[in-house]
Amino acid sequence: MNVVSKTSSSRPSDSPTSLSGLQIKKLSVSFQVNKTLVKALDNVSFGVSPGEIVGLVGESGSGKTLTALSIMRLLPPPPTCLTEGFVFFDKKNILNASQKELKALRGIRIAMIPQDPSSALNPVFTVGSQIAEMFRIHMGKNRKQAAHCAIDILKSTGVEDPHKTFLQFPHELSVGQKQRALTAMAIACRPEVLLADEPTSSLDVTVQARILHLIAKLKEQLGFCALFITHDLSLVDPLCSRLVVLYGGQVVEEAPTKEILLKPAHYYTKGLLTCIPGELSFHKTKSLKTIPGKQPTPDHRPMGCIFSPRCPNVRSHCHKERPVLQSISSTRRVRCHFPIV
Ligand SMILES: Nc1ncnc2c1ncn2[C@@H]1O[C@H](COP(=O)(O)OP(=O)(O)OP(=O)(O)O)[C@@H](O)[C@H]1O
Ligand code: SF4
Ligand SMILES: [Mg+2]
Structure with missing residues (x-):
C-alpha cells in the first residue's frame, strides 16, 4: 500500500528539498x-540532514531518550x-x-514514536479513533475519510487485522501491536522529522x-529525515547512513554507518560491536562478549575520560584529562585521547 498517495499533504511543498533537517548544538x-x-546530557552536537536517517546508539542510560524528548520539548x-543549547529546525x-x-510542530512537522508503547496511547479511546483524529485535525479529512486513512496506515505497519485493531x-x-499503532500515528501527518525511539524493541524479528x-x-517517499534510536547495533545497517554513539550523556563517536561497523575508532563502539551475537556480528567472535562494568550514572561520572573504568586501552593520561570530541577525518569525530586508527 502506498501510504503517501492516500493522504493529502500538510506541507508547503512536496519537494524533499523544501525540508529542513535538524541541527542539535551543545545540547545539555x-x-x-x-x-x-546533575548533567545527564553533556554538550551533545550532531545534525540530521534532509532525507537522512541517523542512528543514535548507546547502552541503557546513555541519554538517547533525553535527546529525543529535548527535541520535542x-x-x-x-x-x-x-535544558540548554540549540535545536535548530x-x-x-x-x-x-x-x-x-510548539503546537504547530509537535506531531505534525516533527513526530515521535515513543519508547514506551504501554503508556503512550489514551486508554479511554479506541486505537482507531486516536489515529483518525490525526487525519481529521491536521489533514482536513472528514470522519469517514479519516477512518479509511487510519485503517490504511495501520495496515502499512503490519497490523494483521487493521479493521479489528481500529475498533479495539x-x-x-x-x-x-501498540508499537505499530504508535508508528501509524507518528507518520499520519507525514512529518518532516521522525524521532523513532526504539520503535521495534517489542516486536518479533519479522515485524x-x-x-x-x-x-x-517512507523516507524515500516523503523525504523526511529521521533519528533512529536503538541500543541494538545489528539494526542500523542499511537503514541509517550515519551513526552517533552516546555514552554517559556524551557523543563519543560519529561517522558513516559502514565506517563505524567495519572500523570503530572508539573503544566503547568497538565493545558494543563485539556484543552483537553470531550471524549478525560484524566482528565475528566465537563467544558472546559483554563490556565489563556499568555505564556511570550522571551523578557518578569519573574524572577524565568517563569510559576509562571500562576501557581495555586505558592509560594514565585518560584519568587526568577529559577527551574532547575531535575530527579524525572529514567524516569522523571521536572522543578519545588514543583512538583506534
Ligand atoms: N527525570 C529524571 N531525573 C533524573 N535523572 C534522569 C531523569 N530522566 C532521565 N534521567 C537520567 O538520564 C540518563 C539518560 O536517560 P535516558 O532515558 O535518556 O537513557 P536511554 O539512553 O534512553 O536509555 P534506555 O536505552 O534505557 O532507554 C539516565 O542516567 C537517567 O537516569
Ligand atoms: S580516552 Fe583513554 S580511557 Fe577513554 S576511550 Fe580513549 S583510550 Fe579509553
Ligand atoms: Mg530510552
Whole structure:
C-alpha cells in the first residue's frame, strides 16, 4: 500500500528539498538531584540532514531518550530540569519556541514514536479513533475519510487485522501491536522529522524487519529525515547512513554507518560491536562478549575520560584529562585521547 498517495499533504511543498533537517548544538540537560544540578546530557552536537536517517546508539542510560524528548520539548521545565543549547529546525531554535509554535510542530512537522508503547496511547479511546483524529485535525479529512486513512496506515505497519485493531481499546492490544499503532500515528501527518525511539524493541524479528522497511520506504517517499534510536547495533545497517554513539550523556563517536561497523575508532563502539551475537556480528567472535562494568550514572561520572573504568586501552593520561570530541577525518569525530586508527 502506498501510504503517501492516500493522504493529502500538510506541507508547503512536496519537494524533499523544501525540508529542513535538524541541527542539535551543545545540547545539555541537567536534573535537580538532592538540590544539586546533575548533567545527564553533556554538550551533545550532531545534525540530521534532509532525507537522512541517523542512528543514535548507546547502552541503557546513555541519554538517547533525553535527546529525543529535548527535541520535542517534552522535558519538565526548570527548576526540575534545565535544558540548554540549540535545536535548530527550519532556521529556528526549538528550545526557544513558544507554546503556540510548539503546537504547530509537535506531531505534525516533527513526530515521535515513543519508547514506551504501554503508556503512550489514551486508554479511554479506541486505537482507531486516536489515529483518525490525526487525519481529521491536521489533514482536513472528514470522519469517514479519516477512518479509511487510519485503517490504511495501520495496515502499512503490519497490523494483521487493521479493521479489528481500529475498533479495539489500547488494553486489548499486545505491546507489539501498540508499537505499530504508535508508528501509524507518528507518520499520519507525514512529518518532516521522525524521532523513532526504539520503535521495534517489542516486536518479533519479522515485524521488526517490516517496521524498519516501512521507515526506509517512507523516507524515500516523503523525504523526511529521521533519528533512529536503538541500543541494538545489528539494526542500523542499511537503514541509517550515519551513526552517533552516546555514552554517559556524551557523543563519543560519529561517522558513516559502514565506517563505524567495519572500523570503530572508539573503544566503547568497538565493545558494543563485539556484543552483537553470531550471524549478525560484524566482528565475528566465537563467544558472546559483554563490556565489563556499568555505564556511570550522571551523578557518578569519573574524572577524565568517563569510559576509562571500562576501557581495555586505558592509560594514565585518560584519568587526568577529559577527551574532547575531535575530527579524525572529514567524516569522523571521536572522543578519545588514543583512538583506534
Ligand atoms: N527525570 C529524571 N531525573 C533524573 N535523572 C534522569 C531523569 N530522566 C532521565 N534521567 C537520567 O538520564 C540518563 C539518560 O536517560 P535516558 O532515558 O535518556 O537513557 P536511554 O539512553 O534512553 O536509555 P534506555 O536505552 O534505557 O532507554 C539516565 O542516567 C537517567 O537516569
Ligand atoms: S580516552 Fe583513554 S580511557 Fe577513554 S576511550 Fe580513549 S583510550 Fe579509553
Ligand atoms: Mg530510552
